[in-house]
Amino acid sequence: MSITDIADTVQDQVFEAVKAAQDAVVEAVRNLADTVERLVPEGGRATVAERLPDTGKIVDRAFGFAERLLEAQHEFVSRLVEAAAPARPAGTTTTATTRKATAA
Secondary structure, three states, X not given: OOHHHHHHHHHHHHHHHHHHHHHHHHHHHHHHHHHHHHHOOHHHHHHXXXXXXXXXXXXXXXXXXXXXXXXXHHHHHHHXXXXXXXXXXXXXXXXXXXXXHHHO
């Protein structure tokens, strides 16, 4: 097994662990929200909700920014790899997007 295969396996395992943790958090928040719904009077929930910003918009804006930042970092690292190409041994790839293209 090559080093890249090992790295891919570890990344997959970390990704699955993160997803499992996220699922657990979502379930905990769902349970908490159900409890709050039962305990807080209807009028109290509406008053608080009216003062909060649209959470969907906040999430979309935050992830839009994160996507732009990640893409900029990807471009930056790709340019670094290309800039370092003359120092790499002959026959090695210098394209940082090779895995991205094959994974799609």
